[in-house]
Amino acid sequence: MLEGDFRVPGIDECLLHAMRLPGVRGAALVDWTSGLALGTVGDAAGNDHETAATETAELARMAAEHPTFTPVGTADGPDANPGKNPPVEDLVVTTRTCYHVLRFVETSFDSSVLLHLWLDRAEGNLALARLRMRELTERLVLE
Amino acid sequence: MLLRLASERATGALLRDRGTLYLVEGQVVHAESPAAPGIDVLLAATGRLRSDGWTEALREAGATGAVGRYLVDSGLVSGGELEICHLGALFDAAFFALAPSSGPTRFRYGVAHWIGPVRPVAAEAVERETLRRRALLDRLWAHPETDTAPVVPSPRPAPVRAAPRQRAVLDLADGVRTPADIARALGRPAFHTLIDVRRLAAAGLVETPRPGATASAPPPDVARVMEMSADPDIALLRRLRDALEATL
Numbered sequence: 001m002l003e004g005d006f007r008v009p010g011i012d013e014c015l016l017h018a019m020r021l022p023g024v025r026g027a028a029l030v031d032w033t034s035g036l037a038l039g040t041v042g043d044a045a046g047n048d049h050e051t052a053a054t055e056t057a058e059l060a061r062m063a064a065e066h067p068t069f070t071p072v073g074t075a076d077g078p079d080a081n082p083g084k085n086p087p088v089e090d091l092v093v094t095t096r097t098c099y100h101v102l103r104f105v106e107t108s109f110d111s112s113v114l115l116h117l118w119l120d121r122a123e124g125n126l127a128l129a130r131l132r133m134r135e136l137t138e139r140l141v142l143e
Numbered sequence: 144m145l146l147r148l149a150s151e152r153a154t155g156a157l158l159r160d161r162g163t164l165y166l167v168e169g170q171v172v173h174a175e176s177p178a179a180p181g182i183d184v185l186l187a188a189t190g191r192l193r194s195d196g197w198t199e200a201l202r203e204a205g206a207t208g209a210v211g212r213y214l215v216d217s218g219l220v221s222g223g224e225l226e227i228c229h230l231g232a233l234f235d236a237a238f239f240a241l242a243p244s245s246g247p248t249r250f251r252y253g254v255a256h257w258i259g260p261v262r263p264v265a266a267e268a269v270e271r272e273t274l275r276r277r278a279l280l281d282r283l284w285a286h287p288e289t290d291t292a293p294v295v296p297s298p299r300p301a302p303v304r305a306a307p308r309q310r311a312v313l314d315l316a317d318g319v320r321t322p323a324d325i326a327r328a329l330g331r332p333a334f335h336t337l338i339d340v341r342r343l344a345a346a347g348l349v350e351t352p353r354p355g356a357t358a359s360a361p362p363p364d365v366a367r368v369m370e371m372s373a374d375p376d377i378a379l380l381r382r383l384r385d386a387l388e389a390t391l
Contacts, residue, residue: 010222011262031231033308033335035279036272038230050275065306087307107224109186110330111231112308140223 011039014140018117021132023124025098026117029105032057032064033112045100045118056116060102063088064112086112090130097121103133107141115140144248145241149266156254160247162240165256170263173229173256174236178323179333182232182258188330192219201257209259229261234272235332241273276334283338284345290337292352293319302347309348312339316349 011029018027019041026042030053037053044052063069070087086104093100099119107113115137119129145157145164152169162176175181186192196219204213211229214220220228280290294316305313315325326336343349 010226014223029227033338034234034276034332036230036234038227050271054275065308067304105227107227108220109192109224109228110188111227112335113227141221143221143223 009139009143011140012041014115014136015039015041017136018115018133021117021119021124021129023120023122024117024129025120028053028056028116030056030060030114030116031112032060032114038113043118045098052116056100056102056114059093060088060091060104060114063091063102064104090133092126092130094121099124099126099129101126101129101133103130103137105137105140144250145266145270148250153250153252154255155250155252156256157240158249158251159240160244161242162236164237164240164269165254166266167255167260167263169266171233171237171266171269172260172263173258174233174240174269175256176236176239176333178239179232179236180327180330181236182228184327185228185232185330185332186220186224188328204259205257207259208255208257211258211261226262229258230264231332233264234269234276235334237269238273238276238334241270242277280337280341284341284351286341286344286351286354288352288354289341289344289349290322293317293321294325294340294343295350295352297348297350299347305343305346305348309339309343312336313343313348316343 015027015029018024024042026040026044026049028040028044028049029038030036031038035054035057037049040049040053046052046055064086086106088104090104091100091102093102098121099117101117101119103115103117105111105113105115115133117129117133119126148155148157148166149169154167154169155165157164157166161178162174164171165173165175180188183197187194187197192214196214200210200213200217200219204210211225215222215225280287294312295318296313296316311329312322312325315328320328322336322340323333325340326333329336340349344351
């Protein structure tokens with residue numbers, strides 16, 4: 001590393017920690033409004049990380065925007081500040097061989113970012129992955 | 144031009160008429176555009192960082208070009224938040240800076256941005272993303288006038304309910320603010336607001352401006368009033384409005 005190079009715990013560290021989970025094939029931090037991959041690590045689900053990011057973003061947007069998925073009996077209904085409080089915490093997609101977990105990231109400023117984890121179904125532990133993703137996304141914006 | 148500078152591993156600022164890209168050794172380290180809210184606006188609009196935090200960071204680290212590092216070291220933002228916000232601002236401004244234009248393109252070697260190193264991006268990735276974004280907008284609603292015209296809510300009863308993030312955009316649509324103004328007010332990237340406005344237009348929740356409507360000069364009567372005084376005369380504007388309504 002060059003002298004004066006500026007590296008703080010950030011996107012890459014978050015993704016590398018996610019890769020330590022059992023059965024992880026790949027991880028990405030994605031802006032779900034634009035469909036841009038802000039950072040990627042490991043293998044890409046499907047063709048490539050960029051296509052995976054746009055498709056992940058589309059799925060996440062549907063979940064975040066449709067009133068069916070807003071929490072019940074809380075203040076963060078459809079009229080809550082959508083930038084700070086995504087109505088959905090995470091999404092799980094299960095295929096015959098894999099899990100995809102999409103975790104929305106809450107930032108102090110207005111953003112639309114999620115952490116996407118792609119796990120092998122036989123080796124991965126879905127419950128552990130969801131817990132760790134919560135910790136990782138909280139640390140990403142606090143440290 | 145950008146890709147040539149990248150292959151030369153050039154350091155400096157690429158100036159175009161709709162924005163500037165900052166390169167360090169051929170990688171894009173920052174971008175700015177008058178059409179896109181800066182990273183300071185994005186971080187300060189709703190975040191922890193208020194304008195006095197920015198003033199302090201610029202005073203302490205602006206001259207040495209290390210404002211990003213200062214913000215993190217002093218605990219004003221986390222490393223992750225700075226990277227997320229910085230990438231958002233970079234790709235947003237680059238989208239406008241790299242838009243097709245007939246204006247001149249210049250490169251000033253050695254020029255650096257005060258934000259300093261945060262998370263450099265390959266020039267090819269910036270170029271590719273810019274093209275993808277343009278295609279995405281056209282897929283949503285192929286009316287580019289929507290991007291620059293004032294956003295006018297549809298007078299017809301809403302056929303559908305806007306999604307929460309789009310509702311925030313719709314609430315600020317007053318027939319005067321453009322998508323760029325709304326982005327600045329919400330502290331969101333301008334491109335994100337272009338997406339929302341095109342979706343709202345496609346859903347019939349805002350009007351789709353007629354082609355050419357945005358580029359036209361103000362009508363002669365309005366232009367005459369504007370020439371008379373920078374400080375609008377309310378009584379005169381009322382008379383003008385009444386006269387215009389009478390002719391309709």
